[in-house]
Amino acid sequence: MSLYEKIINKEEKISLIGLGYVGMPIAVAFAKKVDVIGFDLNSDKIAQYKNGIDPTNEVGDKAIKQTTVEFTSDEKRLQEAKFHIVAVPTPVKADKTPDLSPVEGASIIIGRNLTKGSIVVYESTVYPGVTEDICIPILEKGSGLKCGVDFKVGYSPERINPGDNVHRLENITKIVSGMDKESLEEIAKVYELVVEAGVHRASSIKVAEAAKVVENSQRDINIAFMNELAMVFDKMNIDTQEVIEAMNTKWNALKFYPGLVGGHCIGVDPYYFIYEAEKLGYHSQIILSGRKINDGMGEFVADAIIKQLILANKIVKQAKVVILGITFKENCPDTRNSKVYDIIKYLNEYGIKPIIVDPQADPTDAKREYGVDLVPFDMINDADCIVFAVAHNEFKDMTIESIDGLFGEFPNEEKVIVDVKGILDKNELEKQEYSYWRL
Template sequence: MCSQDRPALKTENCKLNPVLLDALRQKKKTIAVIGLGYVGLPLALAFARQFRVIGYDISAERVALMQQGEDPSRELSADAFVGTDIRFTANPDDLRHAHFFIIAVPTPIDDYKVPDLRFLQRASDEVGRALKPGDYVIYESTVYPGCTEDDCLPILEQTSGLRLGPDFKLGYSPERINPGDKARTLVDILKVVSGSDAGAANVIAAVYGRIIRAGIYTAPSIKVAEAAKVIENTQRDLNISLMNELAIIFDRMGIDTHEVIRAASTKWNFLPFTPGLVGGHCIGIDPYYLLYKARQLGYDPQVIHSGRRINDAMPAYVATKLLQKLLQHGKNPRQTKVLIMGLTFKENVSDIRNSRVADLVQELMNYSISVHLVDPHASPNEVARSYRMTLLDTPSAQYDAVIVAVGHDVYKSLDIAYFRSLMNGSPILLDLKGLYTLNGETDIDYWRL
């Protein structure tokens, strides 16, 4: 049935566009996925098991790797490429062969924390040049409510010379990829879709429904779907900011925040969020899109902005805490060497975008502290290119302090003896993820958020 009120809509009995659907199923028409990163590549490969797909990315280097069955983001194995009908390309002219376009490009912020829509605008222009009567364009990139229709649609219409409605259809389906999660993959996460009209929404739901096992939820409008995505990450950002603020307060009281959370979690409706550095391309970015749009409308959000301010300040807070401990142990910061373990934005992924650990490194370097950096998942070349930092293969020894910044699985099995072996006299261990427990050891200064 096609009710908007049900969380998982079935589309089989909806009045659809049989010409387009049949043509896609019979591979007479093609789906194009624009932007083959953490979101676009898994989506393109999933569709390519049912349909004929063009995978387009502006990076010829990334495309060359994918043509060899290798995921540049190192999220997918070579098996994910097997049995797929997909052609990878860096030539935008190849998009002219497609009829159902899905745009999944990055939507970052600039140095002033203002939405940077350049990737989205370029993708809209390239799709507009390939757009034909009867085509569909669906956006998956996270944006503020109204962006698809107010910012992207005019580019599509101007570049193509076509009009929304009589000539082509528009949709928005927020991505819900969870990098590093091997249990809840793309096809196992309920998918929200929306369209420029009811018929468009039904067609989009039907196409996505061919690959999403968890079901399809059809939002009543594109703006609702955009807003739903941006508040998912804003809510999580605010919850973590509360835990970070509580961690600061409890630290002054001499109370272990993780023990407080463990005790509070015995109540059934307590949400056990934990403190930490909030980076990545979603939680640390998306709230700024909502802030930007709200201010455009004359409203200055207080709660959202406060949460962002707290989370953005955490690298400086951790650096100050380490400086205090170094001084307490009689160590001159200018003569100390610190090891930071983990740089990626979350555990068990290779994504280093918007890494708050990089900010922590910079904060420590501002105190003239020598910093060594290791991460088993990050690419040394990407780290050098993005942050101008050197990623070591292995730690050395004689560190004055060690900071475990990311909860990679390989770090969880380490014990206090391992960290003691890396450090000199008066060892200091900062455990930002709360991975370890002291078992009576008194010769190590241990601190966690």
């Protein structure tokens, strides 16, 4: 009997290592079909899951309460599983080189709890070669087992889009790969249990690893192009959003928009590709240039804020600036690698200490990662400038009257609104003579 058959007959279990924005939804999805152990080193997170709380908002508290996932921070429980899925983050270091310590740490834990006949599948984003050249030796050393003989390995890049209720695990085609034909088919069959859109069988693990970093690098480059246009159009006094609206009337327009590019995928993955390319003697031209443009957008927006304050006759150092949003994207509580902090940092250089409002973000996370204290909406008043940095639904639903209530008592032309995401009605705001700028 194959491992797949044992799993569907509930004779063997699947384990998820890393229960964040990616791992937890995968665990919950599989638990609807088979037995699942959900492991994470963070005991506080495990306690929340056991109490039916979803801190990621990816599946919701109700789904967490109803799931049969066995949440644990006890690594020995992994010995009960034969199919292991690794979904830990892979960030970059301060020098923009890959930080593989989370995936290496996960491999160490799995290695010392690995049993014969197991399959280990990595979902964490890495550059081509990491799974086979780095992870397999760690698994072998920790377990004393031989890869290809006692256990098999595969790679299936995560494609979950945090905060997206449309593109979910179930309806996104899943890339799968294995170290040989046998493992590839086993891995494909297991994922087909939950991925309704089907799977794409990559010819090798390296192809699957490369596909992940390339698909995010492609998006990064396209957004960088729009960001560069936005900077040029700002000098030309041309509204970028209006240009894009006109351009998108063509059937093959790509419909990318300028913006802040952070998070743990698009803002990170290109550096993994660049790193491996440089090790092989190739210095990236396009990808690295795109990253530099996108990494500089926080400073560009901060400069725009300063310019608008000056044009509105504000004393810059005394200006009360309120930033709406600190997460890396809309309708998601994840604050990791948020480029909004770049805006805050550059404003600090001008002596401005902005007030940060974000109903989606965890105040503890914001304080730990960026040293900022989140302030509730009802404490905002007398603002000189409101910056819409993230397109949360709470911000998109604001009326002009509610926005106006955040400002001080002065003429509209002295009320500065900076719309990074282009979510407000430009014509209506300009009609009422607000000082309005958008990216």
